[in-house]
Amino acid sequence: MKRKTIKTVFANLHSKLIESIDDEAAKELVKKNSIITGGAIVSMLRGEAVNDYDYYFTNRETVEAVANYYVNKFNTAHPDRAIKPRVIIEEQRVRIRVQSAGVASEGSSENYQYFETVDPTEAASYVNDAVDVLETVQEDDKPKFRPIFLTDNAITLSNKIQMVIRFYGSPEEIHDNYDFVHAMSWWRSSDGHLELPAKALEAILTKELLYHGSKYPLASIIRTRKFIQRGWTINAGQYLKMAMQLHDLDLSDLKVLEDQLIGMDAAYFRQIITILQEKQDADQHFKISSAYLIEIIDRLF
Numbered sequence: 001m002k003r004k005t006i007k008t009v010f011a012n013l014h015s016k017l018i019e020s021i022d023d024e025a026a027k028e029l030v031k032k033n034s035i036i037t038g039g040a041i042v043s044m045l046r047g048e049a050v051n052d053y054d055y056y057f058t059n060r061e062t063v064e065a066v067a068n069y070y071v072n073k074f075n076t077a078h079p080d081r082a083i084k085p086r087v088i089i090e091e092q093r094v095r096i097r098v099q100s101a102g103v104a105s106e107g108s109s110e111n112y113q114y115f116e117t118v119d120p121t122e123a124a125s126y127v128n129d130a131v132d133v134l135e136t137v138q139e140d141d142k143p144k145f146r147p148i149f150l151t152d153n154a155i156t157l158s159n160k161i162q163m164v165i166r167f168y169g170s171p172e173e174i175h176d177n178y179d180f181v182h183a184m185s186w187w188r189s190s191d192g193h194l195e196l197p198a199k200a201l202e203a204i205l206t207k208e209l210l211y212h213g214s215k216y217p218l219a220s221i222i223r224t225r226k227f228i229q230r231g232w233t234i235n236a237g238q239y240l241k242m243a244m245q246l247h248d249l250d251l252s253d254l255k256v257l258e259d260q261l262i263g264m265d266a267a268y269f270r271q272i273i274t275i276l277q278e279k280q281d282a283d284q285h286f287k288i289s290s291a292y293l294i295e296i297i298d299r300l301f
Helices: 003-020 024-032 039-045 060-077 120-136 171-175 198-206 217-229 236-247 254-260 267-282 290-300
Strands: 034-037 053-057 086-089 094-097 147-150 154-157 161-168 186-188
Touching: 003 024, 003 034, 003 039, 003 186, 024 034, 024 060, 034 039, 034 171, 039 053, 039 198, 053 060, 060 086, 060 094, 060 147, 060 154, 060 161, 094 161, 161 171, 171 186, 217 236, 217 254, 254 267, 267 290
Parallel strands: 053 161
Antiparallel strands: 034 053, 034 186, 086 094, 147 154, 154 161
């Protein structure tokens, strides 16, 4: 797909999204302060189907407005839910908190469970039920651009839009949290500018994973699996860069581990953090050990 076509697609998509927002303050903020970046541009340049459009925002005010708007929309659409997601405003970030499961989805079970207490097969079934909604709600007669899946880090809307609330800022600041070069093209809503860096284009043409350096090397290592399955390649040097950065981190610190799994919104990872947090709350002397973590992982995966 050509540059001009990509710009037109994004402009039309953004216009339709803005029309769907019925809160004037939130509408104006999203209209002016949005950035689309990541895999959508890669797919469009390669002529492949777009999985979703990743929205980021240029300032915290917009992130807070977006989080509050869509959490309220979700709760209004599901008044009978016993457990409702809520927005948490912290000093360093904005997050959406959903008790126990760590995720909330349209059509998923109300029976939120702690996976540590159930059979692994049942746990897997719960996660699949929660995530399956993303595969089934894109083409229906319900309102477009409605919130269908909420996690700590992002809000997924119908019609293939994911709004990331974990990070905000300029494209350069957002990409400080990115790992691979090929995903660093971006479009800006304020003026319709589309940036296609030469290094990103080269990586896309060769389908080569080049590690940019990230604050989240653990998530990056895990993410390579999906790219390799799609035919991308990565050399040993890129893994060495990730391993060196990972070596500097203390994964036995729960806050560090949670932060490192930032890109992994799967309910399995959310539940690991929940289990460890409860264990730590119950025993102030508890220290995460590799043996205990391995036991939990083996039960969930």
